[in-house]
Amino acid sequence: MSASAFLKPLDRAIVKATQAGLPLVAEPWKAVADLAGVREEEVMESARAMLASGVMRRIGAVPNHYALGYVANGMTVWDVGDEVIEEAGRMLSRLDFVTHCYHRPRHMPDWPYNLFAMVHDKDRAKVEARVEEMAALLGSRSRGHDVLYSTRILKKTGLRIGA
């Protein structure tokens, strides 16, 4: 992306300078500030504001879950009544093995599923056991479900703010 409507110029400069990682130097925000041509304190203030507004979710280690052995990646999809979607979504998102949970539209007749919950675990058998647990939890709120495993990464460039 080459521009962003809602980011202030300094925020944008911070995203660009840190999206691949916080500089691994003793004073990383000073390094970012030098790149942006501003004072370190201004950069730290902007970073704190982005954390507070949720533009930055958090700062820390981002593990490669494949390297940690979480190699089975199952996209579980559920056909949940529209009247209980909020409740069902909250139930699934509270499970510690669910990493993302979204309400998305159905595409009838081929795609009846409207609730997506991503489950990562060490192998498919473990994912299947989690899915059983989720199905039991949802009970009659779910009229059907499926699990889509990723078999190949075809492209992964990530989201990048460009020059």
Add this chain to the structure above:
Amino acid sequence: MSDLDSIERRIVNEWQEGVPVCSRPYAVMAEKLGIGEAELLARIESLLARKVLTRFGPLFNADRMGGGFLLAAIAVPEARFDEVADKVNAFPEVAHNYARTHALNMWFVIACEKPERIGEVVAEIEAATGLTVHPMPKLAEFFIDARFAA
């Protein structure tokens, strides 16, 4: 999986968030881990080089930055899979693309600077492949923060 010593395990498990925004954040972390700042920096570099970590730093919420994002899926005939993957991946707006186990077997994310461009990219992918693109926009998100224990 890469073998981790106890310090590395603590870096991965205890520092997925909460790195303070201050002049010397690594010094603050290092003190809590009982090691020196230089040693911590070397260990983070090593975890990155060994691909235990994909990154160390801020995790951004792309949704809050503006721009448009769309998850979409295509049912690709097996015989055309690689050819269609090449055509879809050729769009710079396609950020991720995964093969998945379903009749809808290709799932990708379209990311555009201008949200109104998303619909055009969908139409262009349909024209390039001759296949129907099923948009799966996010109607609501039920929040969690992904955490992985080492």
